[in-house]
Amino acid sequence: GQQVMQIPQYQHVQEGEDFTTYCNSSTTLSNIQWYKQRPGGHPVFLIQLVKSGEVKKQKRLTFQFGEAKKNSSLHITATQTTDVGTYFCAGPINGGSQGNLIFGKGTKLSVKP
Amino acid sequence: EAGVAQSPRYKIIEKRQSVAFWCNPISGHATLYWYQQILGQGPKLLIQFQNNGVVDDSQLPKDRFSAERLKGVDSTLKIQPAKLEDSAVYLCASSFRITEAFFGQGTRLTVV
Numbered sequence: 763g764q765q766v767m768q769i770p771q772y773q774h775v776q777e778g779e780d781f782t783t784y785c786n787s788s789t790t791l792s793n794i795q796w797y798k799q800r801p802g803g804h805p806v807f808l809i810q811l812v813k814s815g816e817v818k819k820q821k822r823l824t825f826q827f828g829e830a831k832k833n834s835s836l837h838i839t840a841t842q843t844t845d846v847g848t849y850f851c852a853g854p855i856n857g858g859s860q861g862n863l864i865f866g867k868g869t870k871l872s873v874k875p
Numbered sequence: 876e877a878g879v880a881q882s883p884r885y886k887i888i889e890k891r892q893s894v895a896f897w898c899n900p901i902s903g904h905a906t907l908y909w910y911q912q913i914l915g916q917g918p919k920l921l922i923q924f925q926n927n928g929v930v931d932d933s934q935l936p937k938d939r940f941s942a943e944r945l946k947g948v949d950s951t952l953k954i955q956p957a958k959l960e961d962s963a964v965y966l967c968a969s970s971f972r973i974t975e976a977f978f979g980q981g982t983r984l985t986v987v
Binding site: 766805855862868 | 968975
């Protein structure tokens, strides 16, 4: 069945270091979304990428969507303690456009001050 | 604007008991989702509603789980009877357009 995989599962960084998480789908995606979940919190939408090769930036966060629309990455420059949490990528189930998503297992980021 | 409201926040039940969760989406959001998030995993879609109609319930264990969205606003998710493996956080989400989903705080269910 359709799978969305994320690596690494965990990442521990010193404050100020960069961080990257990678997302790979077993199927071509019409779009990919990224969510952040703080410890004890709920997922919060960060961004949606739609176009092949698309790159979007949000302050220190850079999101990329692969040319084949099967992979994506999130890069954080100069991490801060406020970046702590689990980052999930998610894509439409079975290539659809109904909004129902399949999530990866997430990458848990911890930042040491 | 007010966010997605869910209740209760926590629930502990014994296996084979029944339980119900309630969700009130953001006003004006036609699409409502229920997700199950097991510890250490990403959310898994259980059911999606568009207004009061079901769009996708292919991953809902229908022998024990049921959900409804009467009048296209509030929704309830029920488990009957509960199993130990149902221990998870149940997240309700809503969206205006089929893009970003707004999640509620979730209900943490523990089945003992």
